[in-house]
Amino acid sequence: MSLHTQLQQRAAKGKPIRVGLIGAGKFGSMYLAQIPRTPGVHLVGIADLSPDAARANLARVGWKAEQTQAASLDQALKSGATHVGEDWQALVRHPAIDVIVECTGHPIAAVDHCLEAFTHGKHVVNVTVEADAFCGPLLARKAAEAGVIYSLAFGDQPALICDLVDWARTCGFPVVAAGRGHKWLPHFSESTPETVWGYYGLTPEQAQRGGLNPKMFNSFLDGSKPSIESTAVANATGLGVPSNGLLYPPASVEDIPFVTRPIIEGGVLERKGMVEVISSLETNGRKIPYDIRMGVWVTVEAETEYIKNCFEEYNAHTDPTGRYFTLYKRWHLIGLEVGMSVASVALRGEATGVATCWNADVVATAKRDLAPGDVLDGEGGYTVWGKLLPAEKSSRMGGLPLGLAHSVKVIRPVKKGQSLSWADVAMDTTTHAYKIRKQMEAMFAAAPEKTTLPVLA
Template sequence: MVYHHIYSGFAKAGEVNVGNIGAGNYGTAIVTQAPRTPRLNVVVVADISTDAARGAYEKGGYEMARVAYAETAEEAQLHIAEGRFVYTDRPEIVGRIPAVQVVCESSGVPEASVRYAVQAINAGKHVAMVTKDCDVAVGPMLKRLAQDAGVVYTPVDGDQHGLLIQFYEWAKSVGLTVLSGGKATDGEFVYDEAKGTVTIKTDKKIHAPNVASISVSEEDRKWLAMIPEGQAAEFVARRKEILARLPQPGAYDLCEITVAANYTGMMPAVDTLIHAPLRITEIPVAYCEAVNGGLFERGDTIDLATCLRRPDESGLGGGVFLVVRCDNAYSNHILTTKGQIPNYDETATVIYRPYHLCGVETATSLLMAGLLGIDTGSDDYRPRYDLAKVAARDIRAGETFGNDHNPMMTARIIPAVPVAPGNPACAHLLTGNRAKVDIPAGTLVTYDMVEEPQGSQLWEIRRLQDRAFLSEQTSKAKVDA
């Protein structure tokens, strides 16, 4: 990596002061890693829980005598000027603190997230967006507002979609043709051949009717062998049936894929994604084009994979992958014969990053924004797709819609549509709001089924995004036609 050369040669400042909103698992890791990260200072941590905000500094080993509470931006500025670190339960003050250059938004609450992001942009601060629930709903508009204000709006390294966006941009920059790309789910399916069991390795709680481990019949074990040439579709379909009782991807997985699709232009093959359980060696076999034995009708397809592996094998580590080829025959020969993993006819090769370090590696995005004034996304961020929700059970009028971890709804990725009665609702414009009518199980939730909250900045920015982008896309489509 050449980050240190870039920082030393082109930085517009010596250090970057970050205000971090949200002290959950991800946000806390940003804080705890900062003392060991050159040029980075997390000078403010805000959370609605003062214990969580202060606790992030405690976990980071900060000298707690130098950590002080502030209720106002003015008080926080004084503390920082005197060499202290600030914690607060007033996230709304972070964007108003003069010493803060980058606001890292990781509250996880879309309505709050957009409010803090807009406030920071209006105050001339860069914004690093961790809250994917906000990014998927209004990220393109926030990026445009930031550009108009002369500041940066960026996804972050450490989050899978942020890493996939950069991986894709790198592949295109060296002339690779991308056939598919995606992220690994955090859980991995560990196949013990001797016992005939498959167990999910995950740190997430497992909810009924899902189970942590299944036994595979002797008859079905053949479908867990290496996918033979030309049989990808059949093997993937049978595996999905056999492994269906193990935990499957959640709406949060599809949310990250949607953000990455909006940044890169990669397209999902189906609205719920194929999500194949695959060995690393099988990814180029299954996730290439159908003409070469794969599952996809076209290149630039985006999807999920859960790593299927033996207990003694390494996995994908929640990382990201691309299936690529070189369009020059000699280049492709080098690509497929120098240690990379190709498919059977060597028309596709998987390259992968078997890790994502969450908040530990987010510093690169924060430093790029604060030192160089650039983001770690791509230039063409548009609302190509929406994450929409389907009722998983009957939902009664007056019930409050949950977030992406709530089992009351499942997710689909659909072409983006504006806020209007009858249109499928953007998933995170539902979060925390109430159903206006009874919604039977299996129903795609539309805007006329939700009570729009009064004074919602999230809905306001979404409508602004609809006018700015969807009208542009409609006009372009007419010209192209």
């Protein structure tokens, strides 16, 4: 039975999926825009550090003021309205709520929210993929131990890529490569919130109109977000990671199956079965026609002459040999699609992407020379960007996860372009985020020959 049909049945029975949202910024607002148009879903409460800003965003996406006037979560449940407040703990602890959508974009806080939700029997759709990138495998395990589902968010590119990989494998195709698109030139890794809009292709006025956060969007541009999302995909699918970071080969949609082949066959991959990101710009800055900048893709291989012939007979989009085929979605709609995850988790008990191993990591890398006393400002800031590395390599070097490089003081000189280690900074070791990361590292070190973390039934 389709998810939509099940949602309609829940609506008819008066038993909607009860949702709590933490964080009502840009991504959360996009989800909020769809909830009134989705049957069988009741947004019981929103927790945001600024309830007034959350209400303003609700009005921006078309909610009427009376829909958010519930004085408490209990009143919201009785009236069918939504409570807006600051108390995220009350939200995740309320026994009537089924699913928490973590939408803050703050990785350290997101870990707290996820762990507390698991403790209180709540499924979690984690939009904050920055947290998944540095401890997703262990978050998934802790969710399973609590008997709940932890999931990446549909609409964001990692879950969409996981969906394509699952399609390929379920059909019997070996996955050669999978990933997303990006607007990339090497110097973008040095971008700051002051330079982002010019590189990104928006005017400051457009950014202000959309309520866009320059630091967040700079994390998209400077390579941090592509590395974070590629990490989530590698850890969810078991795909491999380039040994020294993403290559960003430039390619049109037509050329993706050509470049996403192994090097020995004329492509860019070190081997088959890897994540990669396709650039929408040539190395000279020229925009590539019909690019995949906002989309996702998977390249598969015809292992027999018969399958190759089928590709040819049905005009499949292949490389010149006819063996490699790329399926793609040229767009993703971000928060407008999160309802797929909420419904899948609540109705089918299935995640739309979840970490099953520790293959990949994102290591904080200096944008400029850093001196003792400098304070790191995390994703999209002025000090560091995120570099994708194999987890084994990151673990061996003691790499500092980008998701934990927030408000952290540098204690040793670090050269521009150098990846930071734990020894380069003074960490706050009291946070749940730090502790779960170190716990995950210890588990990996105990069994380096097998990175897969068992999920308990």
